[in-house]
Amino acid sequence: RGGENNEGGYAYYSEEMNRNTLDLLRIETGLLHAFEYNELLLYYQPKVDMATGSITGAEALVRWQHPERGLLLPGEFIPIAEETGLIVQLSDWVLDAVCRQARAWKEAGLAPIRIALNVTAREFTRSLPDRIRAALSRHMLSGDWLELEITESMLMHSTDRVITIMEKVCSLGITISLDDFGTGYSSLSYLKRFPINTLKIDRSFTMGIPEDTNDCAIASAIIGIAKQLRHKVIAEGVETEKQFNFLKDAGCNELQGYIFSRPVPATDFHAMLLEGRRLKIVSEHPSLPLD
Ligand code: C2E
Ligand code: MG
Ligand code: MG
Ligand code: MG
Secondary structure (H helix, E strand, C coil), X not given: CCCCCCCCCCCCCCCCCCHHHHHHHHHHHHHHHHHHCCCEEEEEEEEEECCCCEEEEEEEEEXXXXXXXXXXXXXXXXXXXXXXXXXXXXXXXXXXXXXXXHHHHHHCCCCCCEEEEECCHHHCCCCHHHHHHHHHHHCCCCHHHEEEEEEHHHHCCCHHHHHHHHHHHHCCCXXXXXXXXXXXXXXXXXXXXXXXXXXXXXXHHHCCCCCCHHHHHHHHHHHHHHHHCCCEEEEECCCCXXXXXXXXXXXXXXXXXXCCCCCEEXXXXXXXXXXXXXXXXXXXXXXCCCC
């Protein structure tokens, strides 16, 4: 990256530096500001049991309340955080913020409910179990409040090292999901070696259901693999009743998607839990008993 190798804190911009580089620098500086001024926040998207329609947990998704640009989605700053190394600081912030929130929910009387964190390859290091253990004890929480979402790319290299880290995480009572499943390079023979609890069908497949026969076939195959390996399976990006019916009939356990709720602020998620909100179409589905 241009500008990075300049000494004395001066950045020298040459003509050929493109707009992207300037954007990158602007966002990098802005992110440092965001940490200092508490501009980051977490939204929570419920995960729902397809059989009962009730909430089983949530995924914590980071947002940036930018002073000029409004609420930014992770796609606009996570890649830059990764490129600049700020992802380490960001992940620490997310881990602490999730634990602080879970602690508040615990104090409010909620039974443990798993809040999932997204972990990138870069943070998946030997120190991760210790960082998580420290965060849990700092907030006096048990591991059954947390879940990690990792991607297939993490299963590709240094297998034994990765398995050791995952086993330490699991020994804290935390579960692990394989996010965006089917989009990466995944060797199915690797899959059985890792202590994974859940496969998460990527939204790109859910989107094509039921019209696209290939997407239907892939989703069904993933559900089949999950069953055979005795993993749970969740579909992300479920928006329509047709998608819901197909996935449910194919044996999918849970869903996450706009059909139930978009990602929402912590208070809204808490309110959903308190009112026992459920996915309504479940009870209208003929294969299920009405309550
Ligand atoms: P992801 O982990 O695959 O998260 C699911 C994304 O799909 C979220 O986007 C969510 O808002 C979106 N989504 C869920 N249901 C639906 C639906 O029915 N329709 C549509 N159109 N979209 C749906 P979001 O919040 O923009 O996050 C994007 C990605 O950013 C995440 O993908 C995850 O990879 C990353 N990310 C989010 N928060 C964090 C974080 O705290 N740390 C790290 N390392 N990455 C994060
Ligand atoms: Mg995720
Ligand atoms: Mg995902
Ligand atoms: Mg995805």
